[in-house]
Amino acid sequence: MPALSILTYPDPLLKQPSEEVFEFGAALRIFTEELEEAMRAGPGGVGIAAPQVGKHLRVIIIDAPEKNNTPTHGKQILINPIITKWKGMIKGREGCLSVPDYIGSVIRAQVIDIRAQDLEAKSIELKMQGYEARIVQHEIDHLDGMLFLDRLVSRHHDLKKRK
Amino acid sequence: MWHMLTLVGKDQACIVAEVTRVLYEQGADLGEASMIRLGGNFTIMLMVNFNGDAERLKVILTPTTKQYQLTMHIDKFDGKLHDHMQADVQICIYGADRSGIVASATDALSAAGLYVLELRTDVAGSSDQPVFIMEIEGYASKGIEALKRAVEVLADLEVSVQPLETLIG
Numbered sequence: 001m002p003a004l005s006i007l008t009y010p011d012p013l014l015k016q017p018s019e020e021v022f023e024f025g026a027a028l029r030i031f032t033e034e035l036e037e038a039m040r041a042g043p044g045g046v047g048i049a050a051p052q053v054g055k056h057l058r059v060i061i062i063d064a065p066e067k068n069n070t071p072t073h074g075k076q077i078l079i080n081p082i083i084t085k086w087k088g089m090i091k092g093r094e095g096c097l098s099v100p101d102y103i104g105s106v107i108r109a110q111v112i113d114i115r116a117q118d119l120e121a122k123s124i125e126l127k128m129q130g131y132e133a134r135i136v137q138h139e140i141d142h143l144d145g146m147l148f149l150d151r152l153v154s155r156h157h158d159l160k161k162r163k
Numbered sequence: 164m165w166h167m168l169t170l171v172g173k174d175q176a177c178i179v180a181e182v183t184r185v186l187y188e189q190g191a192d193l194g195e196a197s198m199i200r201l202g203g204n205f206t207i208m209l210m211v212n213f214n215g216d217a218e219r220l221k222v223i224l225t226p227t228t229k230q231y232q233l234t235m236h237i238d239k240f241d242g243k244l245h246d247h248m249q250a251d252v253q254i255c256i257y258g259a260d261r262s263g264i265v266a267s268a269t270d271a272l273s274a275a276g277l278y279v280l281e282l283r284t285d286v287a288g289s290s291d292q293p294v295f296i297m298e299i300e301g302y303a304s305k306g307i308e309a310l311k312r313a314v315e316v317l318a319d320l321e322v323s324v325q326p327l328e329t330l331i332g
Contacts, residue, residue, distance in 0.1 A: 047332035067328065093329040101245045103329055131328060138332040 004038040004053040006097050009147060014098055018049075018056040018143040021079050024121040028059075032077050032119065036061050042097040047135040049142030052098050060139035064132035072132045081116035081140055083109075084125075092134055094148045104152045108137045165194065165242045166211045166220055172233035174205040181227050186211060189223050194244050205233070210242055250280050250300040252307055253327050258320035260286055260293035268297065268317055275313035276305030300327065 007013055021028065031050075039048035039061055050059040058080045064072040088110030095103045111129045114136060118124055128136055138148060170182065179198060186193065194210030213220050217237040228235045254277075256268055265284065273279070281300040288294035303310055307326055314322045 042331070044329075044331040046330060049332075062332075093327060095329055095331045097331060101247055103247075103249065131330065134330055135332050138330060 002037040002041045003034045006038055006042060006048075006052050007054055009099050009149070011098075013054050013056075014051060014142070014147060015145045016051065016056055017145045018051050018058045021057050021059060021117075024079070024117075024119065028079075029119055031055065031057075032059060032061065035059065036075075036077075039063075039097070045097050047139045048097065049139040051142050051145070058143045060136070060143065062132065062135045062139060064135050067131050070130045070132075073126055073128065076126070077119055078114070078116035078124075078136070079118065079121075081114050081136065081143075083112050083137070083140065084115050085113035087111040091153065092131075094134070094138060096138070096148055098142075099147060099149060102149075104148060105155045106134075106138075106148050106151045107153055108134045112136065164213065165240055166213055166217055167238045167240050167242070168207075168209045168211050168220070168224075169236040170205070170207050170209075170228065170233045172205055172228075172231060174200055174203060175231055178205055178231050178233070179207070181231070182207075182209075182224065185224060185227050186213075190214065191220075194242070210244075248278065248280055248302055249329060250302055250327050251329075252277070252301055252303045252310060253325050254299040254301070254310065254314070255297070255323045255325075256299075256314075256317065256320050257294060257296040260288070260295040261319075264295050264317075264320065265297060268314070268320075268322075269299075271313040271316050272299070272301075272310055275309040276303060277310055277313075278302040278304060 035048055035050060035053060038053055039045045046064055047060065047062040050057045060078050060081060063075040066072050086109035089107050090110045091105050091107050093103050094106045110133065112133045113125065113127050115123065115125050183193065192212040194212060196207060196209040198207040217239050220237055221235065224235060269279065279299055279301045284297045286293050286295055307324060311324045314324060
């Protein structure tokens with residue numbers, strides 16, 4: 001059983017913004033290990049954000065599998081992540097460890113540039129696309145107190161008849 | 164206990180608000196629902212958790228269904244919430260409208276292992292050149308390649324079979 005439990009909506013803690021991380025060290029490293037354990041314990045989880053376990057720090061972990069020959073960066077622990085550039089918009093299906101048993105459609109940027117820090121506080125910059133970019137945007141939303149439910153769009157608007 | 168309530172009739176404003184108000188006032192809880200206009204008509208299927216039998220539910224709703232001229236059907240059933248199967252494939256089929264598209268497509272797809280979870284059809288184009296469009300979301304129990312092979316029989320139609328990926332984060 002993981003040391004940290006995942007909060008589920010309507011827990012009000014999920015709607016609370018997270019604080020920037022200033023202290024890097026052993027405590028942060030141990031926390032990220034426990035956070036990753038919580039992510040892997042859930043069904044099919046490919047990302048997690050610290051507020052999902054009730055810790056309001058700007059920390060996310062992602063681990064995007066390679067899909068359709070689109071390369072990914074594998075497991076990434078991202079501290080204080082920000083999106084510096086985005087391009088294109090695409091609709092995709094999302095669910096959430098904190099909102100069990102619901103899948104909805106959300107529009108996200110297709111390609112993003114992000115800046116973050118690693119566990120040693122070193123600055124890192126990454127370009128991400130497709131599924132991996134979607135995961136990061138989903139997790140950064142958690143840091144701002146937003147859930148994918150706040151961004152739902154119709155699942156059926158692609159093939160509408162032109163009036 | 165759960166009942167499946169089906170209402171069909173000419174579309175008018177306030178039907179959903181009035182039906183759900185009556186149900187709420189009688190202590191019924193609502194579960195999953197699907198409402199859509201079909202051919203200009205109002206249609207809804209609604210899971211209603213009601214502490215009484217179908218006859219009692221019918222009596223409660225009859226004044227409203229009479230007022231809005233709705234056809235009502237109620238079945239007690241063993242449904243439950245939180246019982247979703249996750250779709251992993253989306254199939255879009257379109258072409259010049261003809262009889263039998265849904266039957267031939269779903270026959271081929273089900274033989275190739277598709278569980279249909281959601282199906283929507285529409286007839287677009289014009290009355291002299293109607294275009295039939297069908298969207299299916301489902302679960303490919305034998306894999307997506309089996310579905311792609313199965314739809315090869317639909318030679319006069321445009322067919323796309325795409326994996327649906329779902330992020331859980």
